[in-house]
Amino acid sequence: MQRSLPTSSSRPRTPDFSASPRDLGAIPFNRPFATGREIEYMRQALAGLHIAGDGAFTRRCQEHLESLLGAPRVLLTTSCTDALEMAALLLRIRPGDEVIVPAFSFVSTANAFVLHGARPVFADIRSDTLNLDEDRVESLIGPRTKAIVVVHYAGIGCEMGRIGEIAAHHGLAVIEDNAHGLLGRWNGRPLGSFGRLATLSFHETKNFSCGEGGALVVNDGNLVERAEILREKGTDRAGFFRGEVDRYTWKDVGSSYLPSDLLAAFLLAQFEAADTIQHERRRVWNRYFEGLRQWSQYHGARLPAIPDQSDQPYHMFYLLLPSAEGQQGLIDHLRGFRIQAVFHYQPLHVSAMGRRFGGEPGQCPVTEKISQTIVRLPLHAGLSEGEQERIIDCVCQFSWSRVAAR
16 A cells, blocks of 8 residues: 655655764763762762661662552662562572563563573564563463563553453463563553562663662562562571561572662662653653654654553653664664664574574564664653754654665
8 A cells, every 4th residue: 555645845854964974973872861969879878888788778769669669568689680580589480480571572581580490481562562462472371381571661561451360360470570661650550560570670771770770579568578588698687687586597599689779879869850850751752752753654664652541651762664674774874973773672582592492483573573673762861952853853864765775
């Protein structure tokens, strides 16, 4: 079917750049954002002579997240990956178990369970939200299935009602990999509050960051005590500091998942500036959507889809190009103007490790297509209006049809 073209008056603009690309300042994909109080709080941590884990700033961050999510317990970790590994330990994942994971995700989503001998079962994603396709999940459940891991891609909530029903029917745990979605909501409820466990990321590319960091959200109160033990090298040290035991001892398996209180001090300043950070990210996301709407229609590209029941945290803005050639062509085109745009996840099921678990081409066709056509644009709270206008102008200058005709 031939696509109708915009009239000449509504065609995307083609900018006239007066400066050579080499004279333009570089625009990185991400630029860490500081609120102004991070160093002050880190100095307070140093002055308090406690910079190891579980200091005053760690407790304040955890209490903030517990209040935000309505969770019985939130534990800061050194990364979202470590939080996922703790989830595998808490659910007693063992060799021979199976865990359903989306094929379009970061490797940690699968690796955390593979480390404990589980086999990842790769599920395809929806073509609209790029989230786990709830209609494909039930057919992947077998006698060895222990859990379903959902990833709220770009902070857009998965269909948690249907997924929750499927999990309950089969007696499975749901784990939310909510690395993208803090402050996102589905049907008015916070992302990270649906699963038995959920994980968060505070990597420098996330809305709220301390460079590296994460958190485990424990929504099942029966898992709280063991979560504290696993996080403290398998000891009841947390109970000792609360005066519940005279001496702490080795109680279970575990590792050291505590971040430094210096990192927590940095993170607390970010949490306190949430309104400012989110205001800026919303501004950038909305400007992209409005500024690229005509261009996307004209060239057959797609902008992010936000379902009515989802409130997004403005974590990411991406374009879906009509072809793999268009993806690389746009990335190269923007690089020529010193703008860093990037692709995203490579399909887990056809990776070297994924094939060892039975993955093969064609198994998750939507994932394979999306990975070859997605382009993510710079989005961070420090992106200036001028920088964003330059990005939009450069995208509008690009025609994928010229690339396809090469």
